Amino acid sequence: MFCKNCGKEINDNAVICPNCGVQIAAFEKKESKETCTLAIVGFVLSFLIPIAGLICSIIARKKCNEENLEGGGLAFAGIIISAVVMAITVLYVILMIIGVAALMA
Numbered sequence: 298m299f300c301k302n303c304g305k306e307i308n309d310n311a312v313i314c315p316n317c318g319v320q321i322a323a324f325e326k327k328e329s330k331e332t333c334t335l336a337i338v339g340f341v342l343s344f345l346i347p348i349a350g351l352i353c354s355i356i357a358r359k360k361c362n363e364e365n366l367e368g369g370g371l372a373f374a375g376i377i378i379s380a381v382v383m384a385i386t387v388l389y390v391i392l393m394i395i396g397v398a399a400l401m402a
């Protein structure tokens with residue numbers, strides 16, 4: 298980003314401008330590093346309700362890319378986790394069916 302006082306390009310995380318020493322407004326910092334809430338929701342849901350987590354994470358990842366928000370990595374993690382949780386659930390159900398079938402035989 299650029300300093301509003303002197304116009305020099307400065308680090309996005311800078312609290313004060315190294316060139317002129319002016320303090321960078323707090324709201325500007327927040328604006329440039331806003332985290333996509335949906336990415337957090339999707340990440341949490343991926344553990345609890347994997348299918349909902351997967352959908353939320355996919356939407357969040359798209360939103361993060363389009364609106365240049367933080368949380369793209371978190372959304373990607375949400376997609377992976379929900380996929381793994383679903384795979385484990387399916388495997389568990391299959392093993393249960395095999396187990397029941399074995400007991401019946």
Ligand SMILES: [Zn+2]
Nearest residue numbers: 300303314317
């Ligand atoms: Zn400056």
